[in-house]
Amino acid sequence: MTIQRTLSIIKPDATRRNLTGRINAKFEDAGLRIVAQKRLHLSLAQAQAFYAVHKDRPFFAELTEFMASAPVVVQVLEGEDAIARNRAVMGATNPANADAGTIRKEFALSVGENSVHGSDAPDTAAQEIAFFFSGLELVG
Numbered sequence: 001m002t003i004q005r006t007l008s009i010i011k012p013d014a015t016r017r018n019l020t021g022r023i024n025a026k027f028e029d030a031g032l033r034i035v036a037q038k039r040l041h042l043s044l045a046q047a048q049a050f051y052a053v054h055k056d057r058p059f060f061a062e063l064t065e066f067m068a069s070a071p072v073v074v075q076v077l078e079g080e081d082a083i084a085r086n087r088a089v090m091g092a093t094n095p096a097n098a099d100a101g102t103i104r105k106e107f108a109l110s111v112g113e114n115s116v117h118g119s120d121a122p123d124t125a126a127q128e129i130a131f132f133f134s135g136l137e138l139v140g
């Protein structure tokens with residue numbers, strides 16, 4: 001059994017539609033614990049820094065302007081195989097390809113406005129958690 005932590009973001013399309021609680025229920029129902037959480041309104045520079053890995057992609061401007069367009073909720077989720085488990089609960093990046101019952105199938109509007117972000121591997125999870133949270137904010 002591997003207990004992991006992963007970084008989750010509830011995106012502006014979801015906070016605008018008041019979906020934070022319904023999305024959090026999906027995480028908790030899947031056995032993930034929300035061990036840290038805060039609501040932020042990212043600046044464009046902060047969104048660009050967070051998504052720097054995508055800076056050469058054609059959708060970078062659209063992605064970062066969207067992420068800075070309204071508040072987000074950043075979270076640390078903990079549980080057994082939390083990185084893969086969270087990605088299963090989120091569903092495919094494009095909601096058209098997401099399985100029934102997943103967050104993106106139920107709530108996402110498009111590939112860009114897809115309601116949630118989740119880390120994709122242990123190294124990126126550690127980097128992304130450190131981007132938003134100090135050790136003092138991770139209380140388990």
Ligand code: CMP
Nearest residue numbers: 059062063093111112113114116117118
């Ligand atoms: P996320 O998991 O946050 O990681 C990168 C994001 O880029 C991804 O979710 C999508 O929201 C976004 N993205 C990926 N492909 C496209 C696209 N073709 N157009 C707009 N946004 C995209």
